[in-house]
Amino acid sequence: MENESTLRRLKTVEGHLRGVIRMVEEDAYCIDIIRQIQAVEAALNKVSAKILEDHLNSCVITAIQGDDQKERERVLKEITEVFEMSTKV
Amino acid sequence: MENESTLRRLKTVEGHLRGVIRMVEEDAYCIDIIRQIQAVEAALNKVSAKILEDHLNSCVITAIQGDDQKERERVLKEITEVFEMSTKV
Amino acid sequence: MENESTLRRLKTVEGHLRGVIRMVEEDAYCIDIIRQIQAVEAALNKVSAKILEDHLNSCVITAIQGDDQKERERVLKEITEVFEMSTKV
Amino acid sequence: MENESTLRRLKTVEGHLRGVIRMVEEDAYCIDIIRQIQAVEAALNKVSAKILEDHLNSCVITAIQGDDQKERERVLKEITEVFEMSTKV
Numbered sequence: 001m002e003n004e005s006t007l008r009r010l011k012t013v014e015g016h017l018r019g020v021i022r023m024v025e026e027d028a029y030c031i032d033i034i035r036q037i038q039a040v041e042a043a044l045n046k047v048s049a050k051i052l053e054d055h056l057n058s059c060v061i062t063a064i065q066g067d068d069q070k071e072r073e074r075v076l077k078e079i080t081e082v083f084e085m086s087t088k089v
Numbered sequence: 090m091e092n093e094s095t096l097r098r099l100k101t102v103e104g105h106l107r108g109v110i111r112m113v114e115e116d117a118y119c120i121d122i123i124r125q126i127q128a129v130e131a132a133l134n135k136v137s138a139k140i141l142e143d144h145l146n147s148c149v150i151t152a153i154q155g156d157d158q159k160e161r162e163r164v165l166k167e168i169t170e171v172f173e174m175s176t177k178v
Numbered sequence: 179m180e181n182e183s184t185l186r187r188l189k190t191v192e193g194h195l196r197g198v199i200r201m202v203e204e205d206a207y208c209i210d211i212i213r214q215i216q217a218v219e220a221a222l223n224k225v226s227a228k229i230l231e232d233h234l235n236s237c238v239i240t241a242i243q244g245d246d247q248k249e250r251e252r253v254l255k256e257i258t259e260v261f262e263m264s265t266k267v
Numbered sequence: 268m269e270n271e272s273t274l275r276r277l278k279t280v281e282g283h284l285r286g287v288i289r290m291v292e293e294d295a296y297c298i299d300i301i302r303q304i305q306a307v308e309a310a311l312n313k314v315s316a317k318i319l320e321d322h323l324n325s326c327v328i329t330a331i332q333g334d335d336q337k338e339r340e341r342v343l344k345e346i347t348e349v350f351e352m353s354t355k356v
Contacts, residue, residue: 003202010199017195021188024181030233031256037226038260041219041267045176048215053169055208060165064153076149078209079168080142082216086175087134088355089219092291099288106284110277113270119322120345126315127349130308130356137301144297167298171305177266178308223354231347238343242331254327257346258320264353265312 006051013043045086052082095140102132134175141171184229191221223264230260273318280310312353319349 020036056079063075109125145168152164198214234257241253287303323346330342 003205007199007202010195010202014192014195014199017188017192021185021192024185024188027181030229030237031260034226034229034233034260035263037222037229038263038267041222044215044219045173045267048176048212049169049173051208051212051215052172053165055212056165056168059208061153061161064150072150076142076145079145080138082209082212083141083172083175084134084138085213085216086172087137087178089176089216089223092294096288096291099284099291103281103284103288106277106281110274110281113274113277116270119318119326120349123315123318123322123349124352126311126318127352127356130311133304133308134356137304140297140301140304144301148297171298171301174302174305178305178312223351226354227347227351230350231343234343234346239331239339242328250328254320254323257323258316261319261350261353262312262316264350265315265356267354 006047006054009043009047009050013040013047016040016043048082048086052079095136095143098132098136098139102129102136105129105132137171137175141168184225184232187221187225187228191218191225194218194221219267226260226264230257273314273321276310276314276317280307280314283307283310308356315349315353319346 016036017040020033020040023033023036060075060079063071066072105125106129109122109129112122112125149164149168152160155161194214195218198211198218201211201214238253238257241249244250283303284307287300287307290300290303327342327346330338333339
């Protein structure tokens with residue numbers, strides 16, 4: 001099940017983020033904390049890409065092969081939106 | 090024609106970039122130059138999103154509604170790839 | 179104490195991330211999950227910027243006003259590094 | 268002179284961008300165009316990082332070692348601002 005893999009990755013990221021919180025509590029060096037936050041973000045980017053891949057191979061195919069043009073447009077519009085947003089975060 | 094709009098936007102970005110080059114030649118303040126480079130990048134992100142939108146509404150629909158499964162997979166894989174890359178630039 | 183504010187923000191992000199995990203567990207719509215992950219990343223970016231700001235106003239000032247040139251160079255190099263990395267995540 | 272290197276890099280990026288424009292004119296494949304735009308952005312990120320590095324090693328050191336506290340605050344604030352912006356483009 002694809003969810004399992006996404007879930008496992010997100011829980012790993014959660015553990016990583018808790019590690020960052022601990023670093024702040026223990027007064028770690030600022031730059032080291034920033035680097036760990038950037039590592040958390042890189043991991044989240046990978047999870048997003050994986051979710052998008054699964055989405056393209058399921059919902060998007062179904063919508064495009066379906067008869068509902070509105071639905072097709074909606075599904076494609078969303079992809080452009082998350083792509084555009086991804087360049088901003 | 091959709092190309093026209095993309096072309097016009099890219100030429101505007103080119104003009105913007107030439108302005109940045111002029112700033113460097115005239116020894117403008119570093120931070121102002123960086124800000125202008127960031128503005129150029131934001132404009133490029135918008136062009137990319139527009140190109141992706143057109144691509145989804147043409148090639149991707151054709152591929153997904155077509156009979157060639159390999160082609161379908163290729164087209165969807167590319168979208169995940171540019172999405173993943175977009176989080177890195 | 180500056181740490182308190184950073185800590186509070188990071189714990190809020192942790193709560194947000196747990197919400198995302200719950201969404202995956204409950205089989206939420208892929209695009210909604212991606213959007214929430216992007217929101218988590220935007221929040222992390224703000225925390226990083228805040229930590230950098232505090233760092234500049236403490237360690238960096240101390241290093242630059244100090245006599246140790248090696249230390250000064252190290253501290254400035256780190257800032258360029260996290261800046262460069264920030265464009266990649 | 269540090270400007271020379273920045274100038275040369277920016278002119279290379281300008282050439283790259285003109286190549287992208289040519290691709291659009293010649294109706295190149297959408298995804299290939301997006302990839303080239305992403306390569307242009309990656310190159311711009313490197314130029315920004317180089318400019319920031321030079322700025323830190325000149326203006327920022329001068330400001331922090333100087334007596335004008337307002338100026339010092341202004342210079343440090345700008346760095347946080349371009350860092351924060353860099354996560355958004």
